[in-house]
Each structure stands twice: as C-alpha cells, then as structure tokens.
Amino acid sequence: MILAVLLSVVVSGLIVGGLGRLLVPGHSRMGIGATILIGFAGSVVGNIVGAILGVGPIIDFLLAVGAAAVIVAGTHGHRHFRQRRLPPGSGGSLGA
Numbered sequence: 001m002i003l004a005v006l007l008s009v010v011v012s013g014l015i016v017g018g019l020g021r022l023l024v025p026g027h028s029r030m031g032i033g034a035t036i037l038i039g040f041a042g043s044v045v046g047n048i049v050g051a052i053l054g055v056g057p058i059i060d061f062l063l064a065v066g067a068a069a070v071i072v073a074g075t076h077g078h079r080h081f082r083q084r085r086l087p088p089g090s091g092g093s094l095g096a
Contacts, residue, residue: 020068
C-alpha cells in the first residue's frame with residue numbers, strides 16, 4: 001500500500017515536473033530528481049489553489065503544471081543570474 005502511494009507520487013511528480021519544464025523556454029540543467037521534486041511541489045501548490053477555487057481535477061492538473069513551470073522558471077532564473085560573470089578586463093567600473 002505505501003509502496004503504491006510512493007510510486008504514484010514519484011510518477012505524478014515526474015509527469016507534472018516534466019510538463020512544467022517543457023513550458024519554460026531555454027535549457028534547464030536539472031536532473032530527474034529535481035524534476036520529480038519540482039513536480040511534487042507544483043502538484044501540492046496546484047491542488048491547494050484548486051481546492052480554494054473549487055475546481056475539478058482537470059483544472060487541478062493544469063494548475064499543478066503551471067505551478068511547476070513557475071518553480072522551474074524561478075530556479076532557472078536564479079541559477080542563470082548566479083552564473084553570470086563579467087568579461088575579463090572589464091573591472092566592473094562604468095567609466096573605464
């Protein structure tokens with residue numbers, strides 16, 4: 001019983017996370033584990049919002065995929081910003 005629940009969480013996280021990654025343009029260096037975790041987080045957020053709005057399961061799923069896409073975009077933007085470096089010799093000054 002517990003194994004079936006864990007398997008369904010992993011599979012649904014992979015599906016929702018994968019679809020969320022497809023919605024975000026650009027290359028995302030994210031492993032399968034991160035995809036599953038983001039899909040799970042997106043599912044939780046989507047189901048909470050869906051429960052508050054009182055919508056059906058199809059809209060819940062779409063909200064979950066949208067939430068996963070927002071999380072992917074947020075993590076992708078954070079990584080991209082951290083990896084940005086100044087070109088050599090620029091010194092970072094405006095007047096030089």
